[in-house]
Amino acid sequence: MKEIAFLGLGHMGAPMARHLLTAGHPLTVWNRTAAKTAPLVEAGARAAPTPAEAARAADVVVTMLAGPEALRAVSAEVVPALRPGAYWLEMSTVGPDAVRALAAGLPDGVTLVDAPVLGSTDKAAAGELSVLAGGDIAEVEEVLACFGTVTHTGPLGSGAALKLVLNTAIIGGVALVAEALNLADTLGVPAQTAEAALLKGHLAGAAQRALAQGVHFDIALAEKDMVLATDAARLPVMEAVLAHMRDQDDIAHEDLARAAHRIRTGQ
Structure with a gap:
């Protein structure tokens, strides 16, 4: 199973992260308000004090953040910590420009997939979201499927668009x-x-x-x-x-x- 770091445990992120635990993935979680990590830690996840610490050993990093500004702030910490061969699943709603900007700053050997989701908190809790995935998803489609039905939308940025x-x-x-x-x-x-x-x-x-x-x-x-x-x-x-x-x-x-x-x- 892939070692996963999940960053952002809001109304959508928390139930999504829980599905990764249910699927058996080793999971490290981070949230700006640290108290929100507690239910997932009780369920078997490990909490990290910073986004960088969460991502350091991860095969897959998942971001589910409020918007482009939050993504820029988190990426500034995460990018230097990424290991070669890692995948970054950007699942927030940030638009294609933010996805392209993130991709431009990633080191060689790290693969970015933009995979925002369609559906609200009820669908997130049920694992029935629609995942709109752009980019090379072959190695991470199984992870994306933990959240719902995966539709490959085309090249990087197409899911966000x-x-x-x-x-x-x-x-x-x-x-x-x-x-x-x-x-x-x-x-x-x-x-x-x-x-x-x-x-x-x-x-x-x-x-x-x-x-x-x-x-x-x-x-x-x-x-x-x-x-x-x-x-x-x-x-x-x-x-x-x-x-x-x-x-x-x-x-x-x-x-x-x-x-x-x-x-x-x-x-």
Whole structure:
């Protein structure tokens, strides 16, 4: 079994790391808030005090971080510690530019795979994420399969690019569903009737996400994804959604579904 270092134990990273333990991989974990390593240590992982220490002996390094800034900070510590032959699975949502920048700074003999995931905390816990993997994945496909279904998207950076496309559709769709429900309320259509119709219609996936219970997608992360998307292309609809989200008070740490509720109710 491959020796794995997992860096970043947030809402998604913690359950993903647990699946590696279940599969029998020796696992070292690191998180900026060290207390978050405790449940995994109790399950058999080893905690490292720094990203570099976690990565030093690893065959595979997995990063699941908040965004490009966090990735740059962690990579500055990890890159000098990587051993020849190691693989780096970058699974955060950071966009293709950040993936290319990371690849440019890696030493010879280290292979980078960009493999962001589609799905929320419920899918992460169940091991049912969709893994969008770009680059040479032959030696690490078994590791990636611990998290869910693996789709090889093409060359390095293609997984990160496709994830940004899909998240743009999800976030925009959730905002549109929220406004449709606001319209339904204004026109006197009962909420239950409108929700049932939307769940059966062309925006069913977005409606499911907007109405979801028991899953988590921090609106601050959604905002980060919208910034990455609107920096990459002219996207007037997403720019409007981003501006609306930024106009809200006390929204930064809410879930995307709660933010959708604000849009539909005007609260």
